[in-house]
Structures are given as C-alpha cells and as structure tokens.
Amino acid sequence: MDDQAQVEARPVAGGILRWYGIAWVLFGLCPPVVAVQGDPGTAKYWSLLVTATLGAAYLAVRRRFPEMPGATLYLCGLVLGLGVMARMSGGAAMFIAALPQFWVFTAGPRRALAFGAAGATATVLGGVTVAVPRMGFGGGGVVVVVIGYLVSSLLGLGAHRAIRQSAERERRLGAELAETQRQLAEAHRRQGATEERERLAREIHDTLAQGLASIVVLAEAARTNLDGDLVRAARQLTSIENTARENLAEARALVGAAPREGVAAGSVAQALRRTLDRFAEDTGLTVTAELSDVECDRRTWIALLRCTQESLANVRKHADATTVGVVLERHPHGVELEITDDGKGFVVARARGFGLDGMRRRLAELGGALTVTSSLGDGTRVLAVLPLSDDPEVR
Structure with missing residues (x-):
C-alpha cells in the first residue's frame, strides 16, 4: 500500500476499529473478568491483569493502523491471553470476540488462518485442562470455538477474495486510465502541432507569400519599364525593396527572432x-x-x-x-x-x-x-x- 492509499485508508479503517474496540471490550474482555469476580482465589487478579494488558496492547496497535508495527507480537500475546483466560474462566466468548483481529492485523489469509487456529487451540486447551462448570466450558465450549473459527475462516477468505478482486479491478482501471491519459495527451500534442502548422501556414500565406507575389509582379513591371519609363521603374524597384524588408521583418517575427509587437x-x-x-x-x-x-x-x-x-x-x-x-x-x-x-x-x-x-x-x-x-x-x-x-x- 502506497503512502497516499494509507493516508486515505486510515480514517475509514480507524473508525471501524474504534467501534470494534468498544465491542471487544464489552463482549471480549469484560465477560471473563465478571465471571471470576466471585472466585476467592487469585484468578480475578490474573484475569484483570491479562484483560488490561490485552486492552492496552490493542489500543496501541489500533493507533498505528494501517502501518501496524508490532502486530505480530500483539497477536502472539492475544493467543497466549486466550489460553490463560480460558483456563480461568472458559474463554469461548472471548475467542469469538477476538476472531476479527486475526484478519485485520495480518498481511494475508495464511497468517490469519494460522493465528486463528493457534487462538482456537489455546482456548480449547486452556478450557479443557480444568473443569469450569460455571461457564459450561466442555464439549459445548469446544464446539463453539471450532464453529466460530470455521465460520470466521470462511467469511475472512470470502472478504479477502473480494478485496483482492477489487484491488485487481482498481489496478486494471488505473492502467486503463493511465493509457487513456497518455493517448489524450498524445492527441492534444498532435492537435496542438496541427493547429500550429495551420497557424504558420496562414501567417506565411497572408504575409510572406503575398509579399513574394508582390515582388514578382513589381519585378516584371520594372523590367518592362527599364526600356522606357525609368522613373516608374525606379519607383517599382523601391517598392520591391520595401516589400522585401517587410517580408524579412515578418519572417523574423514568425520564428521569434523579432518581437511580434513590432508588426503593429x-x-x-x-x-x-x-x-x-x-x-x-x-x-x-x-x-x-x-x-x-x-x-x-x-x-x-x-x-x-x-x-x-x-x-x-x-x-x-x-x-x-x-x-x-x-x-x-x-x-x-x-x-x-x-x-x-x-x-x-x-x-x-x-x-x-x-x-x-x-x-x-x-x-x-x-x-x-x-x-x-x-x-x-x-x-x-x-x-x-x-x-x-x-x-x-x-x-
């Protein structure tokens, strides 16, 4: 993703992640903490520590989106936190709420599937190593985790394919647009060259060609008068000289050797x-x-x-x-x-x-x-x- 695309994507993606962050806190982090509040042991303190750490890490990663430095480290911590929370309070609901993060904070579907599988495994293993009758984690919890992982995988692959096809269409459209712009620029260049040739042809016809035609007519007349009316022939030669000087000035003006203002x-x-x-x-x-x-x-x-x-x-x-x-x-x-x-x-x-x-x-x-x-x-x-x-x- 280039810099311009990142700048344009940041406000939209940041807004989505902001709303998801609220859902992550309400449905992912809070339920496990609430579930262990009546535990007389240290589980509630560990639960508060883990959820607070995951919440702070999520906020840090979200603020840097879409550059996402340290996203891999965060996802590894998320997998570990899922396993810990599953051991203390079940964790199935927390895993379901965390599933979108495996797709948002990874660069491709393979990594998303791998992290999702790791999170599902950690949640299942953490839940089945202890009896958690108050959360009902057992066969039902495992089913929820597996089904959630499979559904999120199908949805993620479908979304990734749609995004990839959209990106390919955008690339093709961009290439077509660039080609169209190139052709348009070439057409404008050819049109400009044609118009300039027509302008020069018109200027030459109206100035140089007319002057040369006058010189030819005057020269023929002067040659005829050389044998008789020398005074008239002299006037015609003077006209030839003046016309030639004017044509020279016009020629210099046409090629830019003299200021055009001198013509008027x-x-x-x-x-x-x-x-x-x-x-x-x-x-x-x-x-x-x-x-x-x-x-x-x-x-x-x-x-x-x-x-x-x-x-x-x-x-x-x-x-x-x-x-x-x-x-x-x-x-x-x-x-x-x-x-x-x-x-x-x-x-x-x-x-x-x-x-x-x-x-x-x-x-x-x-x-x-x-x-x-x-x-x-x-x-x-x-x-x-x-x-x-x-x-x-x-x-």
Missing part, C-alpha cells in the same frame, strides 16, 4: 491607409477609403490588416478591377471592414483556395465572421465583422 505600429486605420497607398502605387488602380479611427486590441488589429492584405492580393491576381473601395467603421456590435471591387467577380460556392478559408478561420478565432458576395461580372464584396472588447486593458 500605429492605429489600424493608419496601417490600412499605408497598405492601400502601397497597393494603389504598385497596381495603378483607383482606391477609395473611408477609415474610422477604431481602437482595438492587437489580435483584432492584425486580423483586420490580414483580411485587407488578402482581399487586395485577390483583386490584384484575379479581379481585373479598376476601382477598389475600403470602408472601416465602428458599430455597436463591433467593427466592420468592407472591401469592394468592380472586377469580373466569381462564383463563391466554387471558390477553392487557402486565402478565404484562412480569413474565415482567423476571424472565427476572435468571434467574428466573414461574408463574401460576388457573381460573374458584378465585382466582389468582402465583409469582415469582429466584436470589440470593452476592457481597456486589451486596447
């Missing part, structure tokens, strides 16, 4: 304005913007910026638009970001790709939602809705 400088309206100005400069499209100065926490800040970047990247690659409109507004239910274009549109139900799905997941993590409305020839409308916290600590 200024208000969200200012960040969106810089992004839109860069987009208009690189693409030559007409961009209109109505950007309210919305205060928000960093995660909302990043989500709004990433949705804008992804939507503009889709316009650049797929829309063939001439005009893009962006509206950022604060509402009672939160903040809304609307991005529209007058491009060729698409069938939303047929859309396949990581961008829209990544935006939806990013917004869903913050309790928001993404709505995409489009049809062939009618342009596209992207609406991102996010709740805002009223807690000033997150702003």
